[in-house]
Amino acid sequence: MTSGGMPSIPSSISPPPVSLPLRNIPGSYGLPLLGSIGDRLDYYWFQGPDKFFRTRMEKNRSTVFRTNVPPSFPFISADPRVVAVLDCKSFAHLFDMEIVEKNNVLVGDFMPSISFTGNMRVCAYLDTSEPNHSKVKNFITDILRRSSRIWISELESNLSTMWDGIELEMAKNKQSGFRNFLQPALFNFFSKTLAGADTAKSPEVAKSGYIDVIIWLGLQLVPTIHIGVLQPLEEIFLHSFRLPFFPIASRYQRLYDFFQKEGAEVVERGVTEFGLTKEEAIHNLIFTMGFNAYGGFSLFFPVLLDRILNDKTGLQQRILKEVRSKSSSGLTFESVKEMDLIYSIVYETLRLDPPVPSQYARARKDFKLTSYNSTYNIKKGELLCGYQPLVMRDPEVFDEPEAFNPDRFRGEKGAALLDYLFWSNGPQTGTPSEKNKQCAGKDLVVLTGVVFVAYIFKRYDSIAGEGGSITAFQRAN
Template identity: 40%
Template sequence: MATPVPPPVTTVNTPLGGGGGTMKQAPTNLPLREVPGSYGLPYLGALKDRWDFFYLQGDEAFFQTRKDKFKSTVVRANMPPAWPWTDPKCVMLLDQKSYSSVFDYKVVDKTDTFAGTFMPSVKYTGGLRMCAYLDPSEERHAALKSFCFEVMKMGASRWMPEFHKQMTAAFATWERNIGKQGSADFKAVCADVMFKTLIKSLMNVDLDTVPEAERPSSGELTAWVGLQLLPVVGPGIFPWPIDDLIFHALPFSHVFTQSGYDKMVKFVHKYAAESLDVSQKFNVSREDAAHNLIFFTGLNALGGFAIFLPTIIQLVGASAPLQAELRVEIREAVKANGGLNMKAMQAMPLVESTVYEVMRFKPAVPYQYARAKEDFILESHDAAYRIKKGELLGGVAPFVLRDPAIFKDPATFNPKRFMGKEGKDLLHYHIWSNGRQSEDSSVNSKQCAAKDLVPFIGRLLLAELLIKYDSFSLADKPSGSFSALSPATS
């Protein structure tokens, strides 16, 4: 278990008057430093950092070397894609205390910072800026996020039965593939499971009843998501100079995924009328609602689950003793509560803690950005830094969620970390959702609207698996593939 939890981290984030004027030191007991690091020569420095980030060092070493060199958890770095027509300069935040500024809306603005130093063309999304790119101060933001909350509320009763239905089909597929090939790809099947679950839960549409010619696929939506984010995420499949030239030198045109996206738009307008109808309640046009519903489903949800759920399988699959403990807890809760229902789910503290620890240990969303809207003083644990109006700030979740000032043995995967009172208190520092897990998402914040749903689906995945199977084993390759599924014996 963690050491006694320190008091809640807060940041001074003291405005320094007007922005751009004479900077005065805010009251603080910490030494005032200039943010260390250099951006290098125009474009060449950014290009060098891009190569280091993706190829020569890798993202983790990219930040660790700067942290070690400057003995600071607040450092300057050029962030990808580092194109000549974009500004790659960022102040990167590697600790809990400084990171909190990224969601301090008194001093930062979130306009068009969802993907960091660039924004994909709005041609990907019907010519509209999606809710994810809006600052909470924009009127459209409150309307669209309210629409999102309402759609999720409407589908609340559909998540568990639909996920169970899709997992039951997935079990048959995995078992068949293990029998034929000796292994089963979790990721590919999981993408289809979540796509169908999302469509049913958010749009109340059973995809199996839709004519095949009109039916969108998880592959089409995944490609649409991936092409938008390729400049900042990878993929690293060719020798690095060639890979960089292909995937990072220029943005990808929306035309490569336009046909699949157009099919999705037509599908939503034709079959998701129940969800679109509620948009009028918030003065959101049906067209705006349709594109945002696709974005919620594809980029916010499916894209995240495609990383998060396989990570659960990878980490839990590596420990037979953990699987045994989880299996006992799950089956006892199900038996005591008459089936896999909400009461049973609430009686699984180890399952809940395990999922939160997966999200801490390998966060699916590694970066969160915001731009300073005025001059202010930002504090880390051991220093204060001058931040100027207009500077882009970037929180690095893999470092923030392994902050040794907060988490005991932060580099160790500890499934019981979030159990008990101390564990619950630690949720204040769990910031995977662009906000604290201990706080509620609202229309006035950029915290993920599904901050509670996402870990719930992770818990549901473990429950479904360990009710059906006594244990599961992973194949040596690729990560996230089953080599064996042992049928339940009790």
């Protein structure tokens, strides 16, 4: 850790010797208004995010360049101008809180209405320099620490319910939609572990709480998401303006009331031990549970499972062997930590398919940004944008960067690569604290992914599926 509390940046990608040449940042924002419209249409319509960044990186012959990123004009008052940083060395600057800040920086210059979060700026919108950031970050960290006592047992319980449901549906239809059972399981799991709120005590929330969160997330984020269907209707109706809160207001209030009542003990700790108001504790709790945890795992788990199901190299049998040899006494923190193959698979999935693809930060002051071959002057107030699916394919760091290698993060060489795994708003080797913006639950996220995979292969000898559906399985004897 540095004195500023940022996650440690590996020495191999820290500021280089002054001998590197100073270069003007290539690229352009184009003509006023027209440039941002053209880039927006490329990003959402003609190219998609991946091709958008790749083509500009190739055109500028640089991993650092100027461009516009949506959302922007006509009815969203966000400044689309960014400096893209698409290699591990330049990307690492996004996590140095001495030179960048994150005040209201979540998806570029765009910010959903705070009506979605009780008319207050929750932790994600707070810079580390703001007093409330420390209060909320420490509150969330304490929640995660306490929840570790029941984390694995509650996860196993909800996974059991989920796979029971999948098997019942397969008995009727010969296949089962995986997400239909994953989403309520995740909602129940995180409500209990993070808020101490048992959905069994509220049948209405148990039935539709996860749907409420999906709608709540969608209304906030759809203006920023590439969907790629029904153009130009997508551009006209989904990407042109912020979506309003009122369609979800009553559903959000139901979630608020549920956490206020069933999570009263956790909320009270937020007030008495961390100096938050009751409202601040509840709204930050909902955001952490719904946006960070539920939203993130709803994206991560299907991709993780698809990676395993689509493998043709015998990976399932290797996983099976590791799980059966390491978990004879059950799934525990100790037994799971010995499953280095599954850990590597989880890390590799996070490398290639991070749940949050883009990271942003605004320059807190003038500074020199460094890449492998050049330095660049960054002015105070400029917005930096890193598109992680490309950053995490940096050929200077990762061999065969486009390939899924389940063994990439094993052994000493693999462990060293964790310095460059940035999915958590910081390197995997960093330490979350109130002085940085790194995900407080980054280690629990990885462990949860490992337990998710290990549970499957304790229950099944093999499993098959495609397109988000489970099509076959063989139960363990």
